[in-house]
Amino acid sequence: MVFKQFLPRKIFTETAPATKNVVVDSLMLEAVQADSIADEKDTLTNTRINFAAVNGIKFPAENFDDYKGYQHLVLFYEKLLQLETKKQGKVRIAYFGDSMTDGDMIVKEFRSSLQNRFGGEGVGFVNITSESAPSRSTITHQFSSNWKTLSYLNVKYPTKPFGVNGHVFFSKKDTIDPAWVKYKANNVAHLTMLNNPTLFYGRSGNKKGSVNFIIGKDTLHKKLNAVNAVNTLSIGKGDLKAFKAQFIATDSIPFYGFNFDDGKGVHVDNFSNRGNSGLPIATFNTSVMQSFNDKLGYDLVILQYGTNVLNYGSLNYTWYERKMARVVEHLRKCFPGVAILIISTADKSTKYDLEMKTDSAVVPLTRAQKKYAVGANAAYINLYTLMGGDGSMVKWVEEVPVRANKDYTHFNYRGAQKISDLIYTQINNGYEEYKKLRGHKPVEPKAAEVKKQDSLIQKTDTTHAE
Secondary structure, eight states: OEEEGOSSSSSSOSOOOOOOHHHHHHHHHHHHHHHTEEEEEEOOOOOOEOOOOOBBBBBOOOEEEGGGGGGGGEEEEEEEHHHHHHOOOOOEOOOOOOOOGGGTTTHHHHHHHHHHHHHOOOOEEEEOOOTTGGGSSSSSEEEOOEEEETTTTSSSSSSSOOOOSSSSEEEOOOOOSSOOEEEEOOOOOOOBBOOOOOEEEEESSSOOEEEEEEEEEEEEEEEEOSSSSSEEOOOOSBBBSSEEEEEEEEEOOOOOEEEOOOOOOEEEEEEEEETSSSGGGGOOOHHHHHHHHHOOSSSEEEEEEOOOTTTTOOSOOHHHHHHHHHHHHHHHHSSSTTTEEEEEEOEEEETTTTTEEOTTTHHHHHHHHHHHHHHHHHHEEOHHHHHHHTTTTHHHSSSSSSSBBSSSSSSSSSHHHHHHHHHHHHHHHHHHHHEEEEEEEEOOGGGGGGGOOOOOOOOOOTTTTT
């Protein structure tokens, strides 16, 4: 009864079924209840945004309407420059998203573009279990049914902290058929091997746990030492094509996933969750995230949300702006020194008077996302305008070549590739501007940097099927 006047007509706009008792709903309803009744005061229209220099580099001032915030990516751009000019260092990106990036959609091509140019081999961090595993083309991922999965979308206070992927996994006690997970590299550029497979797991009083790594006809037995908030266990066999891991007597030990990278160039971790608004990130345990960061070393965090925030009964998104500003503030505590990039919601169409048109909530939401990006000193990409603005989703669905699904919300594989190209191009434009400010002359792309196309046949995915 308390929330009745604030309840939206639709909780989820996605085609995939909502997870039962999803926490994000309560977080959003709390935010609406507390903030949406306040009038939104727009003080940024026609505002000139000036920047403070970082390491002697200062981008020109921007108008709010055209805001991109390249200034806030200076440290990230410098890391890329060291990679490009001196082949030194490495760069890691955490890409958080909702169903738009499910199954490595968008992120796959984004990762490939960066690795083509700056180097790097490996798919990055992969969960123990995943609802999108059957549709993911960048790695073959299988797992047994005797895993217990806790997500920050459906559990507010987990028995053990969530990992950087927003999940924590427990093997169910089974002495006959122990829990297992399998990974196999696919025929995709830069992802043809499982580079330096490393297991991430948490603290536990269990001192008997171990893992059997089955590699071809060989079995490697390794003990677990769950003494720290975040622990790692390397297989120690270098790059592998495939392996199976059996978890022996590991009940009560929290597991997070495996990381695959060669330690050079650029690596992009895809942390997607269907039904996510972005707000659950605020529940991350700061010290645990800092431990993950010590081992993985993030330089950029990308937040691409909005699909699940549209159509909440109001065009006033002040509540979301405020909550996400706090999410960004929290991320900076979790990953000190990290740059933040906000990617807005894409266009979405709804039927008005028997005609599909841009949903009336899209523009107000993108504006709220830009406002919290400006206020939080984060970079910003307006995906809605990049894909064509008003009415663009209708064109992507109905014109040839088809780039989006009949739900007028999600992209198909062709559309996801185009979206990735748009995102990469804007980031790269800022990088090229940064190089000019640093006094570097433009370098013509080498033939080896031309984007490769993988020949892998895409897997069936009812969420993203064309």
